[in-house]
Amino acid sequence: CITQILTGEGESVRKGQVLFFIDQVPYRAALEVAVATRKSAEARLATTSMNYTNEQALQQGHVVGDASVATMRNALSEAEAALAQAKAQEVNARNNLSYTEVKSPVDGMASMIHWHVGSLVSSSISEPLVTVADDHEMYAYFSITENQAISLIQQYG
Secondary structure, eight states, X not given: OEEEEOXXXXXXXXXXXXXXXXXXXXXXXXXXXXXXHHHXXXXXXXXXXXXXXXXXXXXXXXXXXXXXXXXXXXXXXXXXXXXXXXXXXHHHHHHHHHTTEEEOSSSEEEOOOOOOXXXXXXXXXXXXXXXXXXXXXXXXXXXXXXXXXXXXXXXXX
16 A cells, blocks of 8 residues: 655656565564575575585595485575576565566656545556656647748748
């Protein structure tokens, strides 16, 4: 839901200016979970790597067999994959949190705002929160007859 609206209809806005805040609480919590999951995966990988190194040393001393080393190598691969997955989830959580700050893509003028604080919004809404019109250059097109054009030229030069 929208928690804050930082612009008004018809106001001038700058590129990168935050226009809306969407409730960040669930996205911050998801990020904290993702960070904790990554740290846990890093610790698991470090432990598994250490165990694999120890297992190799034991194999050199003929204490354990090839199967034991292969099992540890597979555990190491699994720990590496879990860390990669945790890192991807963290990136995704950071991206989702960043989407809670709706920023202007260009310098321009804010359109009508049909939403208010407390409105439930999602990525699937059909109407934008606001449209920012780049007002750097404006063109006006209209039709006049040749006689009207001549009259205007004579009148205004």
